[in-house]
Structures are given as structure tokens and as C-alpha cells.
Amino acid sequence: MPLNMRFRFSPAKDGLVKVLGPLETEIMQILWEDERSTVKKVHRRLAQERDIAYTTVMTTMSRLSEKGVLNRHREGLAYVYSPAITEEDFVQLVVRQVLDGLLDDYSDTAIEYMVDYLARNNPGELERLQQVIQSRTGGL
Structure with a gap:
């Protein structure tokens, strides 16, 4: 895009x-x-x-x-x-750009905050994140 x-x-x-x-x-x-x-x-x-x-x-x-x-x-x-x-593609582009910027410059802080945020506010999404990580790493 x-x-x-x-x-x-x-x-x-x-x-x-x-x-x-x-x-x-x-x-x-x-x-x-x-x-x-x-x-x-x-x-x-x-x-x-x-x-x-x-x-x-x-x-x-x-x-x-x-x-x-x-x-x-x-x-x-x-x-x-x-x-x-499309609106969906625009949202994906924005999310990618924002997260790329944060992860490029502040990866430790960004990752820790995201996990803490999900644990506090949306444990179901934290579980989904764990599943995504396991599927990407082969369950390591």
C-alpha cells in the first residue's frame, strides 16, 4: 500500500x-x-x-x-x-506504522506494556496472543 x-x-x-x-x-x-x-x-x-x-x-x-x-x-x-x-486496510496500515515505530525504538517497553495491558484489560486477548506466539514459534 x-x-x-x-x-x-x-x-x-x-x-x-x-x-x-x-x-x-x-x-x-x-x-x-x-x-x-x-x-x-x-x-x-x-x-x-x-x-x-x-x-x-x-x-x-x-x-x-x-x-x-x-x-x-x-x-x-x-x-x-x-x-x-479500504477502511480495513487503512486501519491495518496505521496499526503497522505505529507498532513498527514503537517496536523499532522501544521494543522492551512496548512488549511489556502490551502484555500488562492485556492482562489487566482483556485476559482473553492475552490468551489469544499466547496462542499466536506458540503457533509462530512451533510451541517452543
Whole structure:
């Protein structure tokens, strides 16, 4: 997935807003749902919930296209946008990039924290992690 996307990771925020801005996230949710759309249609949907300028939506969608998250092509007088990556693939890409960064620089701390976190908050997932480790190491 060759996205030229660079993002800031904001762990205190919820969902995809951790890596995309709030408006970018809303736009991507609309396009992942609709599969293709114009700025006009996306603006119309967003404007039902809040006061937002057409040019703000247009600029944000253009930037998402420049980042490689949206595809853009002209149909008649309008640009039509579609996701360049599925939501699932995007989430996998983000998780990979975040974990690669943490494990590259702080592997001991990251691994210990992940195990402690799972033990405290989700013992079932900790058991699943043990099974994954055993399957990868041949039960060593």
C-alpha cells in the first residue's frame, strides 16, 4: 500500500481521529460508505450536521487525494472521489506504522506494556496472543 501519507498519532483521541483530523475522518467515513462521491454530495451530507463551507470540504478532499487516501478523477465538470484504500486496510496500515515505530525504538517497553495491558484489560486477548506466539514459534 504505497500511500505517501504522513500523520501525527494522537493517542488521546478516539478512533481514526487519532491519525486523521476530525473532518478528514468524517469525509473518509462517507466515502467508505458511498464508495464514490463529489465534493458537492459530501458537503451536502456534512452540512446537514453543521455549518461548513464548501471550500473547506473541497480543500480537505483534495489534501486526502494528495496524501494518497482518496483517488480523484474528473467526470464532466466535477471531480469524483473514491477511496484509494479500504477502511480495513487503512486501519491495518496505521496499526503497522505505529507498532513498527514503537517496536523499532522501544521494543522492551512496548512488549511489556502490551502484555500488562492485556492482562489487566482483556485476559482473553492475552490468551489469544499466547496462542499466536506458540503457533509462530512451533510451541517452543
